[in-house]
Amino acid sequence: MNTNPHVCPAAISGILDNRVRRWLQDPRKVLVPYVGEGMEVLEVGCGPGFFTGELARLVGEKGKVVAVDLQEEMLRKVREKIRGSGLEGRIVLHRCEEDRLGVSGSFDLVFLFYVVHEVADKRGLFRQLQGLLKDGGVVYLAEPPFEVSGKAFEKTLRIAGEAGLVVVGKPKRFPDKVAVLKKGQKK
Template identity: 40%
Template structure:
């Protein structure tokens, strides 16, 4: 899905967000059981916003989605899409720093879909996410089988446990390795 560099380029945003992808990784199926109206939720490495847009519909008018990415171009695509759907007021768009996401808000739910393997320091990254989860807040990590071996995924899961996250379940998601954590 991505080019050879560590970060998936915005130039292939269309591969991440299109009707076929949304059939394979149906946001409602994947996230519907975790997100409720009124919640504040986080889409980490949101890319072109496949999940951010769906999450904004799930949290409703009183909820908020904080969509974070390191590439301004991805955020620009999401900005346009949010406007097209009339969802600008529900989606807070933030550019992540190279080492820190830099969030001050606490969130009910965080999604890290196909992005943790792109982060250079998974421990610092997961520690920061754990710190912004509300008590009982959840984090869903999903990684692509194509790029992340079972061993590499287990190492990331160990790191998540080390930073204080408790594994709850392993949701079945096509072509993916996944784990749901609670704070």
């Protein structure tokens, strides 16, 4: 069981996957601009899989989604959700450690939705992600409006920059704080 107070507990995962959120943050609308057929996607902090199924649909039969979370209970929820959906073959579920993703490969998209503010060692996370991103690959980072101030978000982007991930866009998606990053130079 997770004991880190900054991490969203699996016991309240229902607030992350419900009809109201689906209406406000339709996963397909969020993902379509960034995900295409055949892509390899790394989703860090997948939680109960609000985005995972749609990611798998969009990458198609030839694509792959590696969905990673700290909490086994979250991964179990995703497993239950995708059982019998025909998407199982495209999704690899992986339990990571707090400071070590333990993933190999190289990815076209790294998807970070409402997770980075829960990570104590952001620098370490971004360094790992820089190494896992394909040249030309993209990181999509969204942080929640209330937990993360504008100042805290800018600090996160600075840390990402020092780890070699530079901001190439800040798409507007009310009410979230969003940035798109690509590989740059490590400092």
